[in-house]
Amino acid sequence: MSDFLYPIKWLSKASTGDRVAHELRMRIISGKIEQGTVLSENKLATDFSVSRSPVRDALKVLAAERIIRLERMGAVVVGLSEKDIREIYDVRLLIETFVFERIVRMERHELVRELSKILEMMKVAIKFNDADEFSYQDVLFHETIIRSIDHSYVSMIWQNLKPVMESFILLSMRTRFEGQMEDFDRIIANHALYIEAIETGDRERMVTSLHQNFDDVQEVEDLWQSQQMMTKGVEPHD
Amino acid sequence: MSDFLYPIKWLSKASTGDRVAHELRMRIISGKIEQGTVLSENKLATDFSVSRSPVRDALKVLAAERIIRLERMGAVVVGLSEKDIREIYDVRLLIETFVFERIVRMERHELVRELSKILEMMKVAIKFNDADEFSYQDVLFHETIIRSIDHSYVSMIWQNLKPVMESFILLSMRTRFEGQMEDFDRIIANHALYIEAIETGDRERMVTSLHQNFDDVQEVEDLWQSQQMMTKGVEPHD
DNA sequence: TTTATACTACTTGTATACAAGTATACTCAT
DNA sequence: ATGAGTATACTTGTATACAAGTAGTATAAA
Numbered sequence A, B: 001m002s003d004f005l006y007p008i009k010w011l012s013k014a015s016t017g018d019r020v021a022h023e024l025r026m027r028i029i030s031g032k033i034e035q036g037t038v039l040s041e042n043k044l045a046t047d048f049s050v051s052r053s054p055v056r057d058a059l060k061v062l063a064a065e066r067i068i069r070l071e072r073m074g075a076v077v078v079g080l081s082e083k084d085i086r087e088i089y090d091v092r093l094l095i096e097t098f099v100f101e102r103i104v105r106m107e108r109h110e111l112v113r114e115l116s117k118i119l120e121m122m123k124v125a126i127k128f129n130d131a132d133e134f135s136y137q138d139v140l141f142h143e144t145i146i147r148s149i150d151h152s153y154v155s156m157i158w159q160n161l162k163p164v165m166e167s168f169i170l171l172s173m174r175t176r177f178e179g180q181m182e183d184f185d186r187i188i189a190n191h192a193l194y195i196e197a198i199e200t201g202d203r204e205r206m207v208t209s210l211h212q213n214f215d216d217v218q219e220v221e222d223l224w225q226s227q228q229m230m231t232k233g234v235e236p237h238d
Numbered sequence C: 001t002t003t004a005t006a007c008t009a010c011t012t013g014t015a016t017a018c019a020a021g022t023a024t025a026c027t028c029a030t
Numbered sequence D: 001a002t003g004a005g006t007a008t009a010c011t012t013g014t015a016t017a018c019a020a021g022t023a024g025t026a027t028a029a030a
Helices: A016-030 A041-048 A052-064 A082-103 A109-127 A131-147 A152-176 A183-200 A203-232 B016-030 B041-048 B052-064 B082-103 B109-127 B131-147 B152-176 B183-200 B203-232
Strands: A068-070 A075-077 B068-070 B075-077
Touching: A016 A041, A016 A052, A016 A152, A041 A052, A052 A068, A052 A075, A052 B052, A082 A131, A082 A152, A082 A183, A082 A203, A082 B082, A082 B152, A109 A131, A109 A183, A131 A152, A131 A183, A152 B082, A152 B152, A183 A203, B016 B041, B016 B052, B016 B152, B041 B052, B052 B068, B052 B075, B082 B131, B082 B152, B082 B183, B082 B203, B109 B131, B109 B183, B131 B152, B131 B183, B183 B203
Parallel strands: none
Antiparallel strands: A068 A075, B068 B075
16 A cells, blocks of 8 residues: 555654554545545555554554544544534634633743744745645644643643644645645734734734634635545535 | 452453553552552563553553653653642633533533432442442543533543543542541532532532532642552652 | 673564454255 | 354454564673
């Protein structure tokens, strides 16, 4: 099996199990593996040319992320519905709001500096038409904010959300880099607003930014949904 | 190795890996396995008289819960600090507040009924001095609330939090059932308040209840901390 | 005494082997 | 034709085997 969706360079020092998990996740979220499909450990193992052990590990991870469901006989693919995506953003809103309240009580110069750097990276990624790099920096942006408050259980939530978000963002951005380049001015502006909100401690601006970000995603959702159908077809989910 | 801390009856249809995870978690949180201890898969396997496969599974689970840290050479025990416990309650507050907002927009008669039943169960558990049963119902109470809104990513957060919370509550309750029986009037009253808050949709009362619940935990914390030290000794964490 | 090298006894990650259970389909009897 | 029962080809969970790598010690040389 060839033709990997997940950037191989991001897996440089990952275990086989991680590789399988990342790739499977991408295939499921992209719709390349359809919802309802039943995956068998043995079949996956031969497909990926590895043994069952790493495949088992991968399936456990994906099950924890709710994109597959482990059953008696095989793992059935659940995928991401529109509801799921809304819910992921619910949780992001929830924790980023919480995090913001903590941040404004902290010394946040260093954080602002860091975020500014990431923002510049994002601009460069746009300039060089690098969707993957852009996605990476986008995810890193939010991760940096969340980790800044040193709250291990909030970090835990993020860590559980991150892989699915990352895959979703990757796929969305790859699509948008082919045609919707004008979107990125808005995205950049919105991230800049977020940084400003943190710098000034302006709760209002932060909420605005978060909601704009969410609207942005909702907008891309239809696009992505159709893209997903193009890849393989069908699935009227929910 | 004998002398299990986790109620065996709760593991009736669990896999070997789950059993190991639950028992290890209890031993770590109770302090029976000290912080900083390095666990080896092989050693654990022989201790529990199982193979490495289920032990590996268990360690992955505990690492996801942040009570151990998987390193190159062995898994080092992290345990629960006071900060961790505060953080767990941060997250509980966060998600239960979110959940409440949804609940008050729903038809919630059935839920109130369900919660009332659980509350009665808790009273019975007190009457019969059954700390484990009480803990079970206590955890179930909050789980029932959280699951009622059918939000898969909030459920996911709960599922990640639950095992650690359950262990912590189990250990706390076992201690309190031997001497602090008067605490339980307060706990019951507080849960009743929670139900009332849901029934009437009174946000104020809900927040009060949540905070009382949290204070209650903070109170027991010192007790538990000393109990933990009694079990094995040392550890001035943080 | 100190330093460098090699060795030993561990560690994990992956592959394979085995056991127990389940769904499908087929056969045989009615 | 239909139904009971059985064979079969799958499935997962656990155990074991093997390979690669790491830490710490012991040994030997200066």
